[in-house]
Amino acid sequence: MSAIVLTPQQREQIEAEGVAAYPNECCGIIFGREISGRRIVDELAPVANEFETGEQFHRFLITPQTLLKAEKRCTDGRLVLGFYHSHPDAPARPSEYDRQHGWPFYSYIIVAIHQRKPVDMTSWTLDEQTEQFSKQDLALVQMSTNVDRGSK
Numbered sequence: 001m002s003a004i005v006l007t008p009q010q011r012e013q014i015e016a017e018g019v020a021a022y023p024n025e026c027c028g029i030i031f032g033r034e035i036s037g038r039r040i041v042d043e044l045a046p047v048a049n050e051f052e053t054g055e056q057f058h059r060f061l062i063t064p065q066t067l068l069k070a071e072k073r074c075t076d077g078r079l080v081l082g083f084y085h086s087h088p089d090a091p092a093r094p095s096e097y098d099r100q101h102g103w104p105f106y107s108y109i110i111v112a113i114h115q116r117k118p119v120d121m122t123s124w125t126l127d128e129q130t131e132q133f134s135k136q137d138l139a140l141v142q143m144s145t146n147v148d149r150g151s152k
Helices: 008-021 064-072 096-101
Strands: 004-006 027-035 038-047 079-088 107-114 117-126 133-136 138-140
Touching: 004 008, 004 107, 008 038, 008 079, 008 107, 008 117, 027 064, 038 079, 064 079, 117 138
Parallel strands: 004 038, 004 138, 079 107
Antiparallel strands: 027 038, 027 079, 107 117, 117 133
């Protein structure tokens, strides 16, 4: 799977949302484009964690309605590339619950928040054949507006 590319500011946004939601999980939608074999993130959209209140410390839910609204925003080659969420006081790797509820194609960025501090961030994709997650390269780059849009 191709690398997913974030700016340092986007990384900081995910970390800040994870810290703000602690001890619960934050979640959001990743928008962007696939360009030259890389997933270029151009927007992170935080969304409400719709999982039942007492379970949000270890679960997140983005409703189908929220995903449908996000998909409708995608035009001109822009895609929902995936989702991000936090793991409070847990590693930045998919849980068994994440594996059972994940979908192929999408990137899943996970930020580990330990005692209100971000400690790790990883990205994963779910293989449709094996139904297992594989680690995806996560690159941090400063990007100009032209690169973000895939222009030359």
